[in-house]
Amino acid sequence: xxxxxxxxxxxxxxxxxxxxxxxxxxxxxxxxxxxxxxxxxxxxxxxxxxxxxxxxxxxxxxxxxxxxxxxxxxxxxxxxxxxxxxxxxxxxxxxxxxxxxxxxxxxxxxxxxxxxxxxxxxxxxxxxxxxxxxxxxxxxxxxxxxxxxxxxxxxxxxxxxxxxxxxxxxxxxxxxxxxxxxxxxxxxxxxxxxxxxxxxx
Amino acid sequence: xxxxxxxxxxxxxxxxxxxxxxxxxxxxxxxxxxxxxxxxxxxxxxxxxxxxxxxxxxxxxxxxxxxxxxxxxxxxxxxxxxxxxxxxx
Numbered sequence: 089x090x091x092x093x094x095x096x097x098x099x100x101x102x103x104x105x106x107x108x109x110x111x112x113x114x115x116x117x118x119x120x121x122x123x124x125x126x127x128x129x130x131x132x133x134x135x136x137x138x139x140x141x142x143x144x145x146x147x148x149x150x151x152x153x154x155x156x157x158x159x160x161x162x163x164x165x166x167x168x169x170x171x172x173x174x175x176x177x178x179x180x181x182x183x184x185x186x187x188x189x190x191x192x193x194x195x196x197x198x199x200x201x202x203x204x205x206x207x208x209x210x211x212x213x214x215x216x217x218x219x220x221x222x223x224x225x226x227x228x229x230x231x232x233x234x235x236x237x238x239x240x241x242x243x244x245x246x247x248x249x250x251x252x253x254x255x256x257x258x259x260x261x262x263x264x265x266x267x268x269x270x271x272x273x274x275x276x277x278x279x280x281x282x283x284x285x286x287x288x289x
Numbered sequence: 290x291x292x293x294x295x296x297x298x299x300x301x302x303x304x305x306x307x308x309x310x311x312x313x314x315x316x317x318x319x320x321x322x323x324x325x326x327x328x329x330x331x332x333x334x335x336x337x338x339x340x341x342x343x344x345x346x347x348x349x350x351x352x353x354x355x356x357x358x359x360x361x362x363x364x365x366x367x368x369x370x371x372x373x374x375x376x377x378x
Binding site for chain 1: 296298299301302306309310312313316317328331332334335336338339342343345346347348349351352353354356359360363366367370371374375377378
């Protein structure tokens, strides 16, 4: 199957003469950049609140499981690699390989949720809820909003997986790439959340 | 393995995983006493990792400069705010 993008579409997504091309849909980038800004504000809020009560944040961080935080970071990084390879396979017309790689990405997403459930379960059974203190409020809000993005990203990957049954349809190339871009944003945000909550505050 | 190593995605993943383990070692009270300066470096490493995800996984390295500029603007602003607020806190 040809993966050549039609000229009409290409002219709208390439800068003339530069050979550069917007990966995915323009719309997904607007969404991604807006999400990055919202999370950036959340990160700043966490640190401002930490400034008001550093002891509560230091104590909260010490209660987090370093091992589970590290494990979940490695899980999401691995899922991103599967998705990059999946998008490449789809663009090269290798539909069954692409489907397997997207499925592996989704499986990593499920593993991330499983680890998060164990982690949250442990904190809740220790009596730490979002109302316990500012650290736990920001921890549950930030990781909870991120978890919502994980679930949306997994739904996107399953949608993409269904699109590449016979390789990639040129009209759907940008949609497939968009599913990947959204998933990588989920990964990127977690890299900062991990450093901030598990290592810094 | 050599086939995998030929793929940029795999090499970038290796780098990101190594940087993650290094950050954990530095930050999780295993390293250099985890003083403020060490943790500031750990935060900077997180944003360097984010840059690699943007360039190599989100394919910004082959995207038009205008799109890349928006991503850079966020990365620099967010990294600066996080490191400054951390050190000020």
